Amino acid sequence: EACPHGLAPTTSAMLQLAVGDALAIALLERRGFSAEDFKTFHPGGKLGAQLRLVQELAHGTGQMPLLSVGRPMSEAVIEMSAKGFGVVGITDESGKLIGVITDGDLRRHMAGDLLAQPVQEVMSRNPRVIKGDVLASAAMEFMEEHKVTVLFLVDEAGAPAGILHIHDLLRAGVA
Template identity: 90%
Template sequence: MGLRQVKADGQSRSAMLDSIGRTLTTATNGIKALADHLTTDEVFARSLVDAIELIGDSEGRVVVSGVGKSGHIGRKIAATMASTGTSAYFVHPTEASHGDLGMVTSQDVLILLSWSGETAELGNMLTYAKRFKVPVVSICANRDSILARNSDVALVLPKVPEACPHGLAPTTSAMLQLAVGDALAIALLERRGFSAEDFKTFHPGGKLGAQLRLVHELAHVAEQVPLLPVGRPMSEAVIEMSSKGFGVVGIVDEGGALIGVITDGDLRRHMAGDLLLQPVEDVMSRNPRVIKGDVLASAAMEFMQEHKVTVLFLVDDAGLPAGILHIHDLLRAGVA
């Protein structure tokens, strides 16, 4: 029985892999069909631009709604817009019909999702929109549907095969709705000039929040920075390196600008009987790699990995040292 089970499992694995392959191929073809639709259907392309301008020029919020899988996709679209600078939230059409429509004003924009465009639950929202002149953007696949015909802007998607072998479970269709929603959100982000700094405001927590922190927020400053002026003996450099604990000391010129660093490697390369008596400028490595304080922590991590360094001095526009950053500071903050 164990042998028969293994054989059955082997056949099942093959069938499952075939199924997965068909689903991925169908999904890929669906996205390609959507991309082709953008370039071949002028009405669709114009409607996307109209939707972006309508939402971007509105003084209110974006209210997204849908039922079933379209509702789940709608929640994701609203969340993406909200996190990228477009004030948005999701309302279930049933809840909307029982009081939540009171949150929607004529300054808002409704985005209603329904693949067929005939979802009955959206009827009350359409009626409300007409009555109070709330602009409607619809995402559906039927230009002649009730939803499309009653929208200010109808984003009519190409009809594509579902990955479901019965053509029933929303799979490819849901993915196309999501892709269009993401396209709207990113176009609005770029239209608004939404920066990484703005993005950070909405993502303060987790790994993403850590990556979006700035270098100066994680760096050690003031008395913690190991520095010595030119002309000092290496004996002081060794003491400074040891006491500050970074394994490095920065060397500054008469004007206070950082002109070099001394690392453990420099000590090994200049090891001799009179090392401690030598002036620091004879041992230091010149033109050290440095970073500005307004750089993202994720960029600092990438820079360190690329150049195989573990410590960076922060400098200002004049080249004056403003802090020091160790790779461990980035790891503790959850950047990696």
């Protein structure tokens, strides 16, 4: 023991913690205890929030700011302002998300005829998107890595299925 009198259980207490952790991890692996199991037994707090799925935190289709190709930028600005996410998604004729227009895109394209241009002339192509079955913690890491504050959720066909703002993750306690 580290105690100079040999009385306080310092080293042995730490050793017991280490052995206990090793046993817990060995049992966790042997029984195949998954993140889903953690989510079931720890639904609250930060751990529970990190284990929530993106689709549980995202806003639904009625709240998504969307326009189709060919629409004028004046409509994009109105839609972006009305929905309050700082972005508008652009879909093709089949409903697939093909681009986004952000507040930053508006600033970069500021010119006299901006509002008359079609949205596809201003949009950023191949937007960063996420699937709904991704963990909220992974979505947070993705947003931080790519320096974005909003992600569209897309289905298997690439059509918008929801929208997630970084504030949704913060409110849920993910970060």
